[in-house]
Amino acid sequence: MTTRLTVLATGGTIAGIAGSAIAQDYRAGEIGIEDYLERVGGLGLGAELSGTQIANIDSADIGPAVWHPLHAAALAALDDEGCHGVIVTHGTDTLEETAFLLDLTLPATKPVVVVGAMRPADAVGYDGLRNFANAVRVASDPQAAGRGVLVVMGDRVFAARDVHKVRTRGTEAFRGFPRESVGLVTPASLEWFGAPWRSDSAAAYALPDSLPEVVILYAYAGFDGASVRRQVGPETRGIVVAGVGEGNMAEDARSVLVELAAQGIPVVRASRLDEGLVDREPEDEANGFVAARALNPQKARILLQMLLAGGTSDPAAIQRAFDGR
Template sequence: MPSAETSILVLATGGTIAGQAGSATRRDYRPGQINIADFLVEFDTLGVNARLEGKQVAAIDSANIGPEIWRELHSACAAAMRDPACGGVIITHGTDTAEETAFLLDLTLPTTKPVVVVGAMRPADAVGSDGLRNFANAVKVAADMDAAGRGVLLVMSDHVFSARDVRKARTAGSNAFDGFPRGPIALATPSTLDWLSPPWRTNEAARFAFPETFPAVPILHAFAGMDASYVEHAVAKGAKGIVLAGMGEGNMPDMVREALAEAVCLGIPVVRATRVDEGLVDPEPSDEDEGFIAARALGPSKARVLLQVLVANGITDRASAQDAFDNR
């Protein structure tokens, strides 16, 4: 546990956890309506023993998050890592892109203190709202120094996931998040925390520098009848990398394969991921000839984040990029 003098920094970005519908039963709602100061006042009524300091970074639907907010989050987290008065960081976040933010920070922050992303599936004024409980669970995790050495974590519905594994697998419901290839790495409630494995990244430095600029890396979704024009358009628009959400184990029509191989010849790294919900995309013998990178366990969204970070760090040769995907 952090000492009595340390606090937990709460960085708020909006999302459903800060959302309001104006009715306990209304389906639609407005995300990011509750300021973090007001949220923490409400949380204080639960009687959880924790010193929390809030900072409002944004108040948005997480579909609108991007490099500017990511940069502010990274800067605040990095400062917290250096601050002896800070024991850990919690980021309140919309669930639609929480996995991307968590993974980006996981790639670009050291593992010396807990960093926990948390959200909600129901707005604050809805029947059965899950925001305060999820947040209480996140406080329990962020206050536990055993949470360090595991990279960035995401807490939802009494489960703790690693940023590299977590994904939003369902559009609604308390079980919206899953992990692959691993499931939850801990079970959390406001009063209990049970780790299911020991830390595996103790005192690691950041794996990559945070990008000064984010290169253009589109995701192309493969489909029956797809032709080369989609690849050609991406190249013409200045793509610095391409992720294919392929069929099955990262497969694609022959003409798309030929166009992507030509893109590689132009110096544009190409990652084969899958549009399938779950499963590995392993390197194939033809990848070496065509220059493709296999996404392994990363889905298209997180494969895009990693490829952006690699390109921004000047890592574009296939062997080095494949190593990064193998050891994300």
């Protein structure tokens, strides 16, 4: 049986052009999906690919305006009996956020793979073709279903919950935490490091029409209550603190956040560290705070937005949701 995959393109470096094989600067999102699929057509990937252009932009510009049509197109592809899997091409800067949002809001019935590149298409050592070929390999494997949304970069397969970008240059720019990678892949081989973990194939959340405003406050030496007040506005519905160490912050900032939590604005403690596991501390219950566990600040923000949009604002209920991730 021929494997049929739907490719949803959003732009990014994987579709970027520098105009020179050795230039440092480049323009993201220059190659359209039809053009791109023609370029990969001679690789002998062993799958029938059809593409839809959702956007063609730098991933720094991606947000709800792109997430909604991307989500709708992915749902439609997953509902299509003739489609066996979905590949999303994406810029690397916000790839982990889009992957996590899709992981929360898509069923795990078929493979969904997000892929990008660290070098533009006309650069020496362009990694996009290999990453894309690897993504086809993963999306073509029935064993990729039941694992949620996956990210393929640098011959590694990551779970959307775990993956994060750790370098600005080089092709080994992504890591996973708390799980490193969940598989290794080449265009000719695929090895999984365990069985599928999504026992419930349904989506965890419905993507709301609009996402409530949740701000991320970055803690630093000298971070105080005045800094908190300057960044929290009348439309703010939730706060994530990218705390120092294990989600910590100065006492002056903490006291203001306790006030805001008492006013009904959920406060989530995350860590600014690459590998920041944030457990609950004894004061969290009294303060009304939530511990982000293994989610980094940008992913904690998305999960909190989903919960608030669904009417969940009680800190204990929010904590249960974070514990379940």
